[in-house]
Amino acid sequence: MRGSPRILVIGSPALGGAVSQALPRCRTTAAPSLLSGLWTIGHEEFEGVVVTLAGGRTALRALPSLRQVAPRARIIVACEPRGEPLAREALQAGADDYVLEPVVADELVAALALEYRSTAPAVPAESLPSIQEITALSDVLRSMGAGLQPTLERLAIFLRQVFQAQGVTVQVGEAAASAGAPGPPVLQEPLRRKDDTVGSISLGPRERTSYLASDAARLADYARLIETIITQIGEQARWQELAWRDDLSGLYNRRYFEMTLDNLISQAAMRRLQVTVVLFDIDDFKSYNDEYGHETGDALIREVAVLLRRCSRENDVVARYGGDEFGVILWDAEQPRVPGSQHPTDPMALAERFGAVTRQHSFQCLGPGAPGPVTISGGLACFPWDGKTRAEILRAADAALLAAKRSGKNHIRLADQAGTMQA
């Protein structure tokens, strides 16, 4: 490259500033959005492009277009560590490499394949192989947060490089991942947890030579390390699940509900799906607490939660949103059900079904002397028509719920941009 390399940064001003600071010998230009970045790179030449993945999967859609317009530019993506699975998808979509935020000068230079190097001291040549292994293993450990399958995939790639095998398979329980062309195993090592075998590592033939006894010993060492990694992932998943659950009802909690809604909106925008949010609450719940006591009130919430779970479909997200308030996210993740199925697929029909089931249910916690049916009121809002962000949709659903409460309760209302009107 002649002169100072020109780098386009597509993302937040913070990312642009960080890249600019990390690469003082480059001329950095910032673009606030994918589309404006694409437009910019179509009019000016850049040696490198840094694209943020903070906006989710939309960046994956733009990558092929960036590549078309700038075939010679080095295109890398930047993401937070938890976004690493998406960064790997970006490599499939046309990115050349990725870096994790906060960005580091050496990583940027390497990822952008810039000709100059930072002033960090060089690593002694004789220690490079083991440092590379450690660095590669660090990358694998950083992917642990993404879950078991992505970690197994990275482990398979890592082990294939370390042992120079034609193929590697790592299997834990029902999960498995392979790298290269596994074929019949030549060297195999079980993964053990105490006295139980929980999985295995299988190496296919080596590219040029045979395995030695030292390779088998090294594989056994890695097996022990990998079993520890797998156990940690399991622990993380259990703690994560606890953090997302509401203790009283067993449903997901508000934090999980809002996080999932954010993710689904992002996917829905990419795949043009409808996402529907229904917020319910139990009519006159305070009177049940006052009449029967808080313990009965809690039992009532638990029974309503069971009914909601029973009425909802596998992919629906049902959460306890607040005191006596529940939230359901309905999204079209799959084709209509089995032909002839009577299960409703229309969001409004599903929401009304919740109400009907609740009305008809005989609540054990209230006993035979209950004053009447337990009813729920609800507000329903859809992405993208009632809002394009989580906040907008929840606001619309909440307004519809309030309107339902004020106009007689015991029914579901649709949100509308001009106000609320009953369906």
Added chain:
Amino acid sequence: MPDVRSAIHVRTGQRASAEAIDAWLTAQRIEIIPFDDVYAACVHLLQRYEDIPDLAFVGTDWLGSDELQIVSYIRETWPRTGVVVYGHTADAPRCDFLSQTLACRGGAALRELLAATPADVARRLREQLRPLVLTPAREAAPPWQHGERPPSPPIVVERPRDG
């Protein structure tokens, strides 16, 4: 009557609306250059700017606010091409290009558009363009100072939201 031979269509509105527009153009034997997202459309603007379409359609239902910029880029690339922006909540494009763009909000407005012919739509939009086109004899002053009418206000066909 202007001859409409080709149109680009950024199919980022509701599917039913996009299909209705495609059928309307096809019935008039107008070549459609379709794009499933604004990025593919942008590549076309950058690499095929010499292929000037007579009309451009942009659906806005599935666009983020930063993606609406595509309308500006279409205008910048092809100043004389009429642009129709449609959607359930179609926002008018920015003021710079307001007078050269037709915004259809809601299904009823779209049906009203499709009741006309593409040639009619192109003519209405070009009539808005005429005052903004300078001829050599009028380069010194805005055209409307020479006795012509000022630019027509933007055509915004607005209807209540469909039930």
